[in-house]
Amino acid sequence: MENPIFFDDWAGIGRIVITGLLAYPALILMLRISGKRTLSKFNAFDFIVTICLGSMLSSIIITKSVPLVEGVVALALLIVLQFAITWLSVRSPAFQSLIKSNPTLLVHRGVYQEKAMRTERVSKQEIAAALHANGNAETSERCCVVLETDGSLNVFTAA
Known part of the structure; x- marks a missing residue:
């Protein structure tokens, strides 16, 4: 028996609506109880936890099994x-x-830290993009760039 591409039956649609209406508020309630850190x-x-929660919610809503x-x-x-x-x-x-x-220093006082960049697999182009997003055209001796624990690049400029 083939799976239909566009529509199976109204019972499947009803199941998705009902499980979605029940599972989503349950997840919201659990997240409120567990605190802000759960989705930090x-x-x-x-x-990874945030991605897993979304994947699990979609499985509950979509998967009949x-x-x-x-x-x-x-x-x-x-949670x-x-x-x-x-x-x-x-x-x-x-x-x-x-x-x-731990955070990793990638540029210190305008000098690229090549070993740290290789270890963290960050290119000069990615650092340049972070510099540009922070309003800097290029590195200077007052500039530091840090790869944070969440994967973001932070640019610090000394006054």
């Missing part, structure tokens, strides 16, 4: 695990170093 973008770990209650339990489990890991990382520097990276 402090580092790659937090970003995932019952609503099981999907909501999976969302809750991911609880993220909460536990961030709670532990705040209380244990050793654990924090396992799951989080």
Whole structure:
């Protein structure tokens, strides 16, 4: 039996509407209870959790083989695990170093830090784009560029 391309049946549409109307508010409620940190973008770990939550929500809504209650339990489990890991990382520097990276200095006083750039896989063109976005045409001896833990490039200029 082939899967239709444009339309299967009204029951499938109804299921999507009902699960969406129930799963989405459940996720919002869980996120409000778990706090702001659950959807932060402090580092790659937090970003991955956010992507996973979105993927899980879409699976609950679209996939017929995932019952609503099981999907909501999976969302809750991911949020609880993220909460536990961030709670532990705040209380244990050793654990924090396992799951989080440190900022990396890529340009120091106008000098490109080639080794750090290679290690972090950042090109001069990407640094130039960050400089331009910050209103700098080029590096100067007053300029520093840092690769933050969330992957963003911050430009600092000394007065």
